[in-house]
Amino acid sequence: xxxxxxxxxxxxxxxxxxxxxxxxxxxxxxxxxxxxxxxxxxxxxxxxxxxxxxxxxxxxxxxxxxxxxxxxxxxxxxxxxxxxxxxxxxxx
Ligand SMILES: [Ca+2]
Numbered sequence: 001x002x003x004x005x006x007x008x009x010x011x012x013x014x015x016x017x018x019x020x021x022x023x024x025x026x027x028x029x030x031x032x033x034x035x036x037x038x039x040x041x042x043x044x045x046x047x048x049x050x051x052x053x054x055x056x057x058x059x060x061x062x063x064x065x066x067x068x069x070x071x072x073x074x075x076x077x078x079x080x081x082x083x084x085x086x087x088x089x090x091x092x
Contacts, residue, residue: 014089023085027078038076040065 014022030038030046044061068076068084 016086019086019089020082023082024078026085027081036078038081040074043076 027038028034030042032042032046040062043065044058047056047061065074065076066072068080070080070083071077
């Protein structure tokens, strides 16, 4: 995914603003119909397209989506995506 990551300066931790900007760009890439939310299908398609879904089962992908989807409406909204990206970076 994450072409946008490459644009970040990895020698220092990105600021929350930078993370939000990158996450927003990514979100727009995945949200191919510009509906403002990512469906499970869009997410799966994008991961497959980027070869990130290789070796991942449908169950694996569903688990990731459920993890991101805080309100469990089966769609990933921008704020949920940003929260998730922030969590990933904090975990490092
Ligand atoms: Ca949601």
